[in-house]
Amino acid sequence: MPLRYTLQAECPETGARAGTIETDHGTIETPIFMPVGTAGSVKALSPRALTEDIGAQIILGNTYHLHLRPGREVLHELGGLHKFMSWDGPILTDSGGFQVFSLAELRKMSEEGVRFRNHLDGAYLHFTPENVIDTQRDIGSDIMMVLDECPPATVDIATARKSNELTVRWAKRAFEHYHNTTPHYGHHQALFPIVQGAVYPEVRRESADALLQLDAEGYAIGGLSVGETADVMYEIVEVVNEVLPHDRPRYLMGVGTPQNLIENVARGVDMFDCVMPTRNGRNGSLFTTEGLVNIKNKRWERSPEAIDPGLDLYASQNFSKAYLRHLIKSNEPLAMELASMQNVGFYLWLMREMRAAILEGRFPAFRAEWSERVAQKV
Amino acid sequence: MPLRYTLQAECPETGARAGTIETDHGTIETPIFMPVGTAGSVKALSPRALTEDIGAQIILGNTYHLHLRPGREVLHELGGLHKFMSWDGPILTDSGGFQVFSLAELRKMSEEGVRFRNHLDGAYLHFTPENVIDTQRDIGSDIMMVLDECPPATVDIATARKSNELTVRWAKRAFEHYHNTTPHYGHHQALFPIVQGAVYPEVRRESADALLQLDAEGYAIGGLSVGETADVMYEIVEVVNEVLPHDRPRYLMGVGTPQNLIENVARGVDMFDCVMPTRNGRNGSLFTTEGLVNIKNKRWERSPEAIDPGLDLYASQNFSKAYLRHLIKSNEPLAMELASMQNVGFYLWLMREMRAAILEGRFPAFRAEWSERVAQKV
Ligand SMILES: [Zn+2]
Ligand SMILES: [Zn+2]
Numbered sequence: 191m192p193l194r195y196t197l198q199a200e201c202p203e204t205g206a207r208a209g210t211i212e213t214d215h216g217t218i219e220t221p222i223f224m225p226v227g228t229a230g231s232v233k234a235l236s237p238r239a240l241t242e243d244i245g246a247q248i249i250l251g252n253t254y255h256l257h258l259r260p261g262r263e264v265l266h267e268l269g270g271l272h273k274f275m276s277w278d279g280p281i282l283t284d285s286g287g288f289q290v291f292s293l294a295e296l297r298k299m300s301e302e303g304v305r306f307r308n309h310l311d312g313a314y315l316h317f318t319p320e321n322v323i324d325t326q327r328d329i330g331s332d333i334m335m336v337l338d339e340c341p342p343a344t345v346d347i348a349t350a351r352k353s354n355e356l357t358v359r360w361a362k363r364a365f366e367h368y369h370n371t372t373p374h375y376g377h378h379q380a381l382f383p384i385v386q387g388a389v390y391p392e393v394r395r396e397s398a399d400a401l402l403q404l405d406a407e408g409y410a411i412g413g414l415s416v417g418e419t420a421d422v423m424y425e426i427v428e429v430v431n432e433v434l435p436h437d438r439p440r441y442l443m444g445v446g447t448p449q450n451l452i453e454n455v456a457r458g459v460d461m462f463d464c465v466m467p468t469r470n471g472r473n474g475s476l477f478t479t480e481g482l483v484n485i486k487n488k489r490w491e492r493s494p495e496a497i498d499p500g501l502d503l504y505a506s507q508n509f510s511k512a513y514l515r516h517l518i519k520s521n522e523p524l525a526m527e528l529a530s531m532q533n534v535g536f537y538l539w540l541m542r543e544m545r546a547a548i549l550e551g552r553f554p555a556f557r558a559e560w561s562e563r564v565a566q567k568v
Numbered sequence: 569m570p571l572r573y574t575l576q577a578e579c580p581e582t583g584a585r586a587g588t589i590e591t592d593h594g595t596i597e598t599p600i601f602m603p604v605g606t607a608g609s610v611k612a613l614s615p616r617a618l619t620e621d622i623g624a625q626i627i628l629g630n631t632y633h634l635h636l637r638p639g640r641e642v643l644h645e646l647g648g649l650h651k652f653m654s655w656d657g658p659i660l661t662d663s664g665g666f667q668v669f670s671l672a673e674l675r676k677m678s679e680e681g682v683r684f685r686n687h688l689d690g691a692y693l694h695f696t697p698e699n700v701i702d703t704q705r706d707i708g709s710d711i712m713m714v715l716d717e718c719p720p721a722t723v724d725i726a727t728a729r730k731s732n733e734l735t736v737r738w739a740k741r742a743f744e745h746y747h748n749t750t751p752h753y754g755h756h757q758a759l760f761p762i763v764q765g766a767v768y769p770e771v772r773r774e775s776a777d778a779l780l781q782l783d784a785e786g787y788a789i790g791g792l793s794v795g796e797t798a799d800v801m802y803e804i805v806e807v808v809n810e811v812l813p814h815d816r817p818r819y820l821m822g823v824g825t826p827q828n829l830i831e832n833v834a835r836g837v838d839m840f841d842c843v844m845p846t847r848n849g850r851n852g853s854l855f856t857t858e859g860l861v862n863i864k865n866k867r868w869e870r871s872p873e874a875i876d877p878g879l880d881l882y883a884s885q886n887f888s889k890a891y892l893r894h895l896i897k898s899n900e901p902l903a904m905e906l907a908s909m910q911n912v913g914f915y916l917w918l919m920r921e922m923r924a925a926i927l928e929g930r931f932p933a934f935r936a937e938w939s940e941r942v943a944q945k946v
Contacts, residue, residue: 236882
């Protein structure tokens with residue numbers, strides 16, 4: 191069945207909204223955070239932990255990484271990513287564009303697509319709007335993304351406009367190819383275009399307007415959280431969300447801190463993904479209901495305090511700060527599991543709390559209470 | 569309460585025996601394998617996974633590693649290792665002797681003890697029969713081990729005898745200190761002496777005879793699986809178990825492969841520990857009910873087969889060989905969790921199967937069926 195977005199409640203004071211997205215792999219309650227499963231695995235979290243411990247409803251896979259390993263053929267032969275990684279819920283995949291622009295080498299752009307050497311074995315690859323759809327068909331994600339160009343935050347307006355025009359032409363080609371191909375595994379796959387335009391409201395509006403003509407099942411906002419200030423990010427999100435249709439989900443790509451999530455939910459964003467909770471967890475930076483905890487700090491050496499007394503998770507409740515500090519300092523693999531469960535679990539908890547606040551008409555109070563709190567250092 | 573060993577059944581044809589060991593942290597059903605939790609964590613397995621997934625009943629901690637990190641003071645302040653790592657079952661700790669002889673540098677032996685530079689920061693440490701008891705009191709393990717000297721397998725008989733005599737004198741000092749000290753956390757701590765004597769039956773007998781006078785709650789066999797052949801190991805275990813008392817548990821330290829476990833259970837061993845299941849798992853060597861699987865092998869690249877169709881574990885049943893291969897090749901931390909669950913889970917399954925076979929009078933048939941099978945490459 192097609193992707194169906196249902197708007198359930200809107201905050202009367204802010205742009206915050208609660209809804210559901212129905213997919214063939216289940217219903218997602220929005221606003222939602224999507225844990226990042228780069229190469230078919232969310233760092234140190236089994237599918238069981240994702241579902242039973244932290245309540246993940248949808249995860250993200252990276253087309254670039256999955257294309258390199260295990261590769262399209264293996265994924266196709268084994269029935270797609272859901273079966274491969276034993277995850278039965280919805281999956282969203284990016285197009286690989288962002289990784290091409292951040293990881294790959296000797297990148298060469300053309301109207302046709304982008305040619306580059308991959309970061310693993312240096313072999314040349316060519317990504318086009320069409321072939322990244324083919325790859326995502328092999329992956330079998332419930333939500334696919336179009337290939338876009340991701341210019342740096344510092345680009346001038348003329349370059350931003352030129353780049354966005356290419357992204358829009360690519361999006362049109364992607365949708366044409368999308369409509370001429372079919373899913374491989376029997377379930378529906380949606381395709382989201384990506385609004386670009388760097389930090390220029392005018393270009394962002396042009397981008398969103400042009401993409402509206404595709405009548406997509408959802409829209410993404412890309413090219414943010416790449417070096418601009420938070421205020422600029424918030425302004426751009428506001429500008430774009432004024433143009434995007436009310437009855438489709440809005441996905442802000444690669445964002446961000448817990449405070450970024452709260453402030454962007456306040457501006458009408460429904461979906462987020464970010465590597466921050468897993469990447470920071472690896473380095474001992476914890477997101478907790480008390481604020482930001484650097485668990486490597488000497489002050490936690492003898493702390494019997496639970497990792498996060500305010501969060502009802504196995505990792506948060508059953509282990510002391512001293513123990514997690516010890517595990518990280520000793521390079522014990524369990525450290526990664528506990529830190530990921532805490533951090534990704536905290537992100538999902540925060541989204542559930544926001545959703546409940548929106549549904550109950552108390553989102554402004556929630557935002558006032560938590561927006562600063564989640565950013566303070568403990 | 570004191571440690572209580574109850575012999576439940578003996579195999580009429582072999583030396584295999586089934587029993588229970590009661591401790592203040594619960595009852596252990598023997599024969600048993602103890603997963604190794606070097607520095608307060610069994611590699612990539614949470615206490616919950618140890619209990620609920622693989623049915624671990626007792627785990628092992630390394631005094632040497634725990635002494636270095638987090639250190640005695642932290643452990644004491646936080647109420648001992650059980651609380652620190654959130655493991656409520658029995659814990660056995662070694663004395664640190666083996667690590668001093670395998671990891672430490674500039675080792676200097678004396679009658680008093682052993683002086684060495686630790687492998688982490690190079691600081692000098694001095695382990696004595698007395699102070700390793702003190703450390704284990706701070707750890708709070710249910711079963712402590714005496715400090716012993718661990719000579720290489722290639723030592724001549726005169727050196728082996730001299731070394732064992734030192735180990736026996738140290739054991740006597742350890743027991744004297746043990747009787748003059750008390751547990752720190754309210755639960756009983758047993759102390760096991762260690763039979764040494766390298767590959768010389770005569771010296772092994774002398775060692776066991778001397779240690780019997782300590783009237784210990786259990787006895788360990790050390791210095792095996794250090795380079796001698798399996799046949800020599802089996803012979804020495806037979807010799808020692810003829811001397812050791814029937815009514816006390818027997819612990820064979822640091823052994824070994826699944827076949828070693830079967831063959832030593834057949835010779836009357838009750839307890840085992842080994843890093844092999846976790847260490848091999850990290851390298852993609854799996855112990856399965858089908859035999860040894862090298863999951864990195866290209867032949868598994870597209871295999872939809874479950875990791876171990878014959879083992880009823882979350883990891884074994886829910887993921888394909890192709891997926892685990894992909895995770896290991898991609899350095900995904902989930903690989904370690906799945907491989908540890910499979911390998912340590914297999915070891916514990918094997919022990920439960922042997923125990924059931926002994927209790928039901930069919931151990932010889934089990935041994936005949938499995939002893940070769942667990943060693944064959946798939
Ligand atoms: Zn396909
Ligand atoms: Zn103490």
